[in-house]
Amino acid sequence: MKVSFIHPQSTIEWNWNSALLIPVFENILPVECSLLTEEQELIVQALIDRDLFHGKENEVLFVPFTNTLFAGTLLLGLGPQDKIHSEKVRRTSAKIVECGKANKIKEWICDWTKISIDYIPPLIEGIMLCQYTFEQYKSPDNLQKDKKTSLVQLTFIVSKEQDISHLQKQSQQTVTICNTVSMIRSLICSPANELTPQSFADFAQDICQQTQIRTYILNKKSLEEKGLNSILAVGKGSKNEPLLLVLEYNISSQEEKPLSLIGKGVTFDTGGICLKPREDMQDMRYDMAGAGVVLGTIYALAELKADVSVVGIIPLVENMPGGSALLPGDIIKTYSGKTVEVLNTDAEGRLILADAITYAQKNYSPQRIVDMATLTGGCIIALGHFSAGLLSNNDDLTEELVRAGQETGERLWTLPLWEDYDKLIQSDFADIANIGPKAEASTIVGGVFLKQFVENNIPWAHIDIAGTAWGVKHIPYWDNKYPTGFGVRLLTHWTLKNYKRNTG
Numbered sequence: 001m002k003v004s005f006i007h008p009q010s011t012i013e014w015n016w017n018s019a020l021l022i023p024v025f026e027n028i029l030p031v032e033c034s035l036l037t038e039e040q041e042l043i044v045q046a047l048i049d050r051d052l053f054h055g056k057e058n059e060v061l062f063v064p065f066t067n068t069l070f071a072g073t074l075l076l077g078l079g080p081q082d083k084i085h086s087e088k089v090r091r092t093s094a095k096i097v098e099c100g101k102a103n104k105i106k107e108w109i110c111d112w113t114k115i116s117i118d119y120i121p122p123l124i125e126g127i128m129l130c131q132y133t134f135e136q137y138k139s140p141d142n143l144q145k146d147k148k149t150s151l152v153q154l155t156f157i158v159s160k161e162q163d164i165s166h167l168q169k170q171s172q173q174t175v176t177i178c179n180t181v182s183m184i185r186s187l188i189c190s191p192a193n194e195l196t197p198q199s200f201a202d203f204a205q206d207i208c209q210q211t212q213i214r215t216y217i218l219n220k221k222s223l224e225e226k227g228l229n230s231i232l233a234v235g236k237g238s239k240n241e242p243l244l245l246v247l248e249y250n251i252s253s254q255e256e257k258p259l260s261l262i263g264k265g266v267t268f269d270t271g272g273i274c275l276k277p278r279e280d281m282q283d284m285r286y287d288m289a290g291a292g293v294v295l296g297t298i299y300a301l302a303e304l305k306a307d308v309s310v311v312g313i314i315p316l317v318e319n320m321p322g323g324s325a326l327l328p329g330d331i332i333k334t335y336s337g338k339t340v341e342v343l344n345t346d347a348e349g350r351l352i353l354a355d356a357i358t359y360a361q362k363n364y365s366p367q368r369i370v371d372m373a374t375l376t377g378g379c380i381i382a383l384g385h386f387s388a389g390l391l392s393n394n395d396d397l398t399e400e401l402v403r404a405g406q407e408t409g410e411r412l413w414t415l416p417l418w419e420d421y422d423k424l425i426q427s428d429f430a431d432i433a434n435i436g437p438k439a440e441a442s443t444i445v446g447g448v449f450l451k452q453f454v455e456n457n458i459p460w461a462h463i464d465i466a467g468t469a470w471g472v473k474h475i476p477y478w479d480n481k482y483p484t485g486f487g488v489r490l491l492t493h494w495t496l497k498n499y500k501r502n503t504g
């Protein structure tokens with residue numbers, strides 16, 4: 001999608017596929033816009049007088065014009081002016097897309113002279129996120145027909161004191177991040193017969209080639225040599241061998257402490273020998289969403305030429321039952337040296353993340369570690385689909401992430417990690433067990449387990465995206481059948497805001 005900016009005096013090249021968009025706050029009427037003729041303003045006013053539009057949140061009114069060079073005007077209600085915030089704008093964008101499709105609009109000229117420029121990025125985000133589709137496996141005859149009318153251009157008219165080149169740069173960043181989110185949504189959506197640990201790594205290496213990201217892979221043999229037994233154990237049951245993918249962005253000197261992002265990459269989670277029920281098992285192809293989000297975040301940072309040092313550690317496995325699969329009761333000696341009794345082969349995410357955390361610490365001395373994972377069904381029970389779970393050993397990191405969540409609309413809610421919970425993973429036969437008793441506090445138990453592998457109190461956070469990675473309803477820009485890519489915007493924003501070394 002193209003985004004451009006102009007000042008009010010500039011000439012606009014209207015055409016039949018373009019329309020005017022006017023954001024309106026509740027009851028701040030009449031609607032005035034220098035681009036409307038007197039006659040058009042009267043038409044709009046007449047409709048308002050007839051109580052057809054008040055500027056309420058999510059209220060829209062499209063007024064088609066026949067005697068002009070453009071298709072019409074969309075009044076976009078944003079609710080009361082003092083209650084406006086970016087998430088409202090993001091959500092309202094779905095209405096613009098809807099109206100655009102109904103009226104075959106390809107370009108919106110947005111009168112942004114009476115509303116803060118802060119709301120431009122969320123508008124772009126909302127529009128791009130809700131236009132996403134995944135149709136690469138559909139034959140041409142079965143493609144959604146409305147795809148042809150997808151929006152191609154947004155032009156913002158901003159007041160003359162605004163710096164257009166700055167706005168242009170900022171909105172280009174937003175577009176880059178959203179394009180990355182779309183790419184990652186498609187990766188996450190890919191079926192597991194196509195997306196194996198190896199093909200995930202191939203895809204990552206392929207897209208990173210034109211960037212400043214350096215990648216390498218530890219294959220099964222190197223995992224064995226180094227002793228990343230926990231990743232190997234989970235991968236044992238599958239003919240698609242496990243591997244560890246590492247992404248290095250601006251990793252130069254030894255002294256520099258990078259951020260470390262770790263993502264759960266289970267390309268399919270059958271549950272292993274503790275087999276899952278068949279209902280909705282197809283969703284378990286999304287069990288690599290955390291891995292996708294980490295790849296997407298680092299890719300976006302590289303595209304934006306962010307001046308930060310980041311290492312991504314992505315363990316990739318397929319969790320399968322079979323003659324050589326991991327068994328309940330097995331004891332693994334993890335890469336850290338700690339032993340783990342596997343009481344449930346379906347609690348596999350924490351096993352592969354444990355070795356990934358250890359790998360980060362042994363090889364990169366990270367200043368912060370954040371892991372993303374579709375770790376527990378219990379997280380959906382606790383928080384539903386409107387927020388991801390956040391568990392951390394550090395209050396500053398917690399605060400940074402929660403704030404980034406509010407600013408991006410990818411919200412986080414903290415759960416406790418009090419030492420009391422450590423008792424839940426006691427094992428009779430090994431250092432720790434991989435599950436707690438029954439379903440008790442299962443999301444917390446996941447965090448408690450991972451915490452055992454974090455050394456020297458390095459600030460670390462675990463984000464459980466089981467509820468937000470897909471299946472999100474009632475949020476307009478995500479209201480579709482596709483995975484959300486939840487976390488890419490959050491982590492990219494968090495990194496840029498808190499860790500960039502200079503402005504760029």
Ligand code: BES
Pocket residue numbers: 269271287344346347348349374375376377378435436442466467
């Ligand atoms: N990938 C699942 C978690 C999951 C389930 C995410 C449903 C999204 C929707 C994970 O590997 C898993 O199976 N977790 C178990 C842990 C339990 C055995 C302690 C769970 O949540 O049931």
Ligand code: MN
Pocket residue numbers: 269271345346347348349
């Ligand atoms: Mn599982």
Ligand code: ZN
Pocket residue numbers: 266269287346348349374375
């Ligand atoms: Zn899983």
